Amino acid sequence: xxxxxxxxxxxxxxxxxxxxxxxxxxxxxxxxxxxxxxxxxxxxxxxxxxxxxxxxxxxxxxxxxxxxxxxxxxxxxxxxxxxxxxxxxxxxxxxxxxxxxxxxxxxxxxxxxxxxxxxxxxxxxxxxxxxxxxxxxxxxxxxxxxxxxxxxxxxxxxxxxxxxxxxxxxxxxxxxxxxxxxxxxxxxxxxxxxxxxxxxxxxxxxxxxxxxxxxxxxxxxxxxxxxxxxxxxxxxxxxxxxxxxxxxxxxxxxxxxxxxxxxxxxxxxxxxxxxxxxxxxxxxxxxxxxxxxxxxxxxxxxxxxxxxxxxxxxxxxxxxxxxxxxxxxxxxxxxxxxxxxxxxxxxxxxxxxxxxxxxxxxxxxxxxxxxxxxxxxxxxxxxxxxxxxxxxxxxxxxxxxxxxxxxxxxxxxxxxxxxxxxxxxxxxxxxxxxxxxxxxxxxxxxxxxxxxxxxxxxxxxxxxxxxxxxxxxxxxxxxxxxxxxxxxxxxxxxxxxxxxxxxxxxxxxxxxxxxxxxxxxxxxxxxxxxxxxxxxxxx
Ligand SMILES: *[C@@H]1O[C@H](CO)[C@@H](O)[C@H](O)[C@H]1NC(C)=O
Ligand SMILES: *[C@@H]1O[C@H](CO)[C@@H](O)[C@H](O)[C@H]1NC(C)=O
Ligand SMILES: *[C@@H]1O[C@H](CO)[C@@H](O)[C@H](O)[C@H]1NC(C)=O
Ligand SMILES: *[C@@H]1O[C@H](CO)[C@@H](O)[C@H](O)[C@H]1NC(C)=O
Ligand SMILES: *[C@@H]1O[C@H](CO)[C@@H](O)[C@H](O)[C@H]1NC(C)=O
Ligand SMILES: *[C@@H]1O[C@H](CO)[C@@H](O)[C@H](O)[C@H]1NC(C)=O
Numbered sequence: 299x300x301x302x303x304x305x306x307x308x309x310x311x312x313x314x315x316x317x318x319x320x321x322x323x324x325x326x327x328x329x330x331x332x333x334x335x336x337x338x339x340x341x342x343x344x345x346x347x348x349x350x351x352x353x354x355x356x357x358x359x360x361x362x363x364x365x366x367x368x369x370x371x372x373x374x375x376x377x378x379x380x381x382x383x384x385x386x387x388x389x390x391x392x393x394x395x396x397x398x399x400x401x402x403x404x405x406x407x408x409x410x411x412x413x414x415x416x417x418x419x420x421x422x423x424x425x426x427x428x429x430x431x432x433x434x435x436x437x438x439x440x441x442x443x444x445x446x447x448x449x450x451x452x453x454x455x456x457x458x459x460x461x462x463x464x465x466x467x468x469x470x471x472x473x474x475x476x477x478x479x480x481x482x483x484x485x486x487x488x489x490x491x492x493x494x495x496x497x498x499x500x501x502x503x504x505x506x507x508x509x510x511x512x513x514x515x516x517x518x519x520x521x522x523x524x525x526x527x528x529x530x531x532x533x534x535x536x537x538x539x540x541x542x543x544x545x546x547x548x549x550x551x552x553x554x555x556x557x558x559x560x561x562x563x564x565x566x567x568x569x570x571x572x573x574x575x576x577x578x579x580x581x582x583x584x585x586x587x588x589x590x591x592x593x594x595x596x597x598x599x600x601x602x603x604x605x606x607x608x609x610x611x612x613x614x615x616x617x618x619x620x621x622x623x624x625x626x627x628x629x630x631x632x633x634x635x636x637x638x639x640x641x642x643x644x645x646x647x648x649x650x651x652x653x654x655x656x657x658x659x660x661x662x663x664x665x666x667x668x669x670x671x672x673x674x675x676x677x678x679x680x681x682x683x684x685x686x687x688x689x690x691x692x693x694x695x696x697x698x699x700x701x702x703x704x705x706x707x708x709x710x711x712x713x714x715x716x717x718x719x720x721x722x723x724x725x726x727x728x729x730x731x732x733x734x735x736x737x738x739x740x741x742x743x744x745x746x747x748x749x750x751x752x753x754x755x756x757x758x759x760x761x762x763x764x765x766x767x768x769x770x771x772x773x774x775x776x777x778x779x780x781x782x783x784x785x786x787x788x789x790x791x792x793x794x795x796x797x798x799x800x801x802x803x804x805x806x807x808x809x810x811x812x813x814x815x816x817x818x819x820x821x822x823x824x825x826x827x828x829x830x831x832x833x834x835x836x837x
Contacts, residue, residue, distance in 0.1 A: 348643035364417025442496035468508030685709035
């Protein structure tokens, strides 16, 4: 009898220690869809905030493993706030054993890339002599160890940089794109990762394209591919791309895709500055943004309104801030991405490629990591994208959404300065909720205060006289992101803007509302975004 309490204590202590040593509770990784949202087992929204990691080029090895240990890269991805990786793979790695079972060292040797072997030996010694498939699995495992979900993306058939119309990988019937082999490979990959919990989705094929594209084959083979993946692994989301380099799903507005399973289908879209022939540098930035957004909505965005999830599985641009076209595109993209709150995957975590189109060590100017994978290429971009990583809306909101005033250029939102009447930019999850009323006032929720411009080129104020003309804000440019009002008691028109030295919201003369092609309006762009995730109002 005397020993029992001791025993129990010991058991309890052991149990406590054991529980302390088990991993922190992992996010639930069984995902499905609920209308346009991706949700977990409990029905809570999971927003895919992914980054692409390329593993489909000639070596068939995830990029950067000569420069950093896998675990280091996985930890970077997680610490940068991405909850998921879209990991690309070439079909032949799975369907051709002489490729898939080749050792990593041999793969580099065959390509004459012996210089990388030393780096892999230093950074990832356990991978050098295993097969490229085993190295691929090790990448997936390492991401899982760091709580990062994975979407397996069949990027090409023949290993190599993607894409062009005539590269033989574009559409069913092309030189390297046999539909039976493709289905076999998809089923093989789905089976291989059947019991790997962090693999949450498989995208069937990247960027269908080329002269053979046609809808009959699209439906026939995409439906078969979807069934093959689902029957091999019923836990994964099945992600389906449209036509014309993954920019076009118009036909789903007329003909639904028919599959035997429910609540697993997700559609994907790619949106770059170059998508759909958009010429960002010509014409007024407001008009370009409107045109690009209209195009995206009519080709793919409409499916959100039809209750299907849209995963923008590739977007990105040069992160140097030096490419005017990409800067314009990003400003527009951030506004739309916040407003629609879709799931996404940025291109790319990769800082440079082993070999891209014949060039060894090629710098990736879109890469989140720098050329030598030693750190972020542009820390301010990471700060900006963090605004899009958290969901704005839940899948089953219990109350009507709040609206926050989002500033796409910075990824920040408008909030009240502590104890003051002025407004500033700050974290979106800590910002004020606003209502834009029928009378065009922008009122702070829970108060009688509204945004008021009482002097030009000065901070706007929270004022109580919401009937004055200085409190009537209308959207005035094609982008609908310029909020314009008169100054109190005058006919002087101003727009909401930011004074960057103090991050204060000011009223300044409206910039480039139309015509002017060279001028950049982005500091004056604001978007009202629905959110159900706002912290309790602080005031
Ligand atoms: C498999 O890949 C090897 C190396 O590229 C190639 O020589 C061979 O023809 C391929 N086999 C098949 C069945 O495609
Ligand atoms: C990061 O991006 C910003 C905004 O585009 C740009 O102004 C800045 O120069 C970039 N920094 C680096 C280190 O490239
Ligand atoms: C807002 O988000 C940041 C970073 O994601 C977090 O540290 C902070 O606690 C959040 N604030 C609230 C009020 O939830
Ligand atoms: C509010 O503004 C209107 C229009 O400028 C003005 O007529 C009215 O006197 C103002 N009310 C107060 C309480 O300041
Ligand atoms: C503003 O414009 C209106 C209509 O053009 C005019 O009647 C009014 O006198 C103007 N007010 C001021 C303060 O200039
Ligand atoms: C925002 O919420 C309002 C009110 O629920 C709704 O009418 C509107 O369509 C939503 N906008 C978007 C872009 O989701």
